[in-house]
Amino acid sequence: MLPVSRLIACAILGFASVTLAPAPVAFAQENAEIPPLPRPRPDPKSLPAAPAAQAPTSNGGTAAEAIAAATSAPQSVTLSARITQEGPAIPDGVVWRVYNSVPDAQGNMTLVAKSEQSTARLDLPPGEYVVHAAYGRAQLSESLSVVPGANEKVVDLEAGALRLNSAVTGDIPIPPTQLRFDIFTAGEESSRVMIAENLPPNDIVTLNAGTYHIVSHFGTINAVVRADLRVTAGELTDATLYHHASEVSFKLASEEGGEAIADVEWTVKTSDGTTVFTDRGAFPSTVLAEGEYLILAKQGEKVYNREVQVVSGGSREIEVLTSVYQGG
Secondary structure, eight states, rough: OOOOOOOOOOOOOOOOOOOOOOOOOOOOOOOOOOOOOOOOOOGGGGGGOOOOOBBBOOTTTTHHHHHHHHHHEEEEHHHHEEETTOOOOSSSEEEEEEEEESOOOTTOOOOOEOOOOSEEEEEEEEEEEEEEEETTTTTEEEEEEEEESOEEEEOOOEEEEEEEEEEEEETTEGGGGGGGEEESSOOGGGGOOEEEEEEOOOEEEEEEEEEEEEEEEEETTTTTEEEEEEEEEEEEEEEEEEOOOEEEEEEESSTTOOOOOOEEEEEEEEESEEEEEEEEEOOEEEEEESSEEEEEEEEEEEEEEEEEEEOOSSEEEEEEEGBBBBHH
């Protein structure tokens, strides 16, 4: 269960200052009739101090080389993540990726380490990195500075969760196999980004806190509902979207309530003539949104039709009778 709390994020930016030494000022002086003089000797006090001799180490290298080797050796790094700043560490399900902070020639950052342990323990050389934490579909990238010694990094995801379901208006349940959900970022349709698709109902989806555009599909034709939902950090949001649609089946019979005729080609058109469904058989079924439709049943060379009004509700059977044959 997700802890119910909010994240107070604080980012500290580091600044580096560079001090430039002033350029020396040259002076010129003119003297007449001065005989040639020997070149002056430099003042010993003005000369820079000679570099100190490097003491050899036991393996023959210098102390500077030993220090450089020690500071470039991999250092221990521990990574952990929390749902919110006040929450405990996430015990399972976090995937970590660590990238070099300097992009390559193609502008991509090189992956240097990956871990699927929620508390990751890595060995990285000192330097600057970008660490990426993913928990479900919540994710966050932050900078990581590795220095000599033990290093620890805690990432606060500021995440929440969403559980989706749908029903037909009037709280008529929909079979789970007939439902699927897509999740997009919020905003104008042209700028939305797909985050998850074809999700089954009642799955708990972890997301970064924010507003999302949800699309619910009932069946595979035109029963679609959209809504914008808000995910709050540290909370599970349950949402039910309502469809104005119905599951319908078709039957061609010679008389009302008669036996279904086999081997029928079915076509369903909307009021503007758009074909939304085709099938072949005695009892095809589908889901249609509320509206007016033309049902065409072709058996052999004959075509039978019926205009119907689909209303929101439970399952219904639409019967087409051969006695209302029109066309050929």
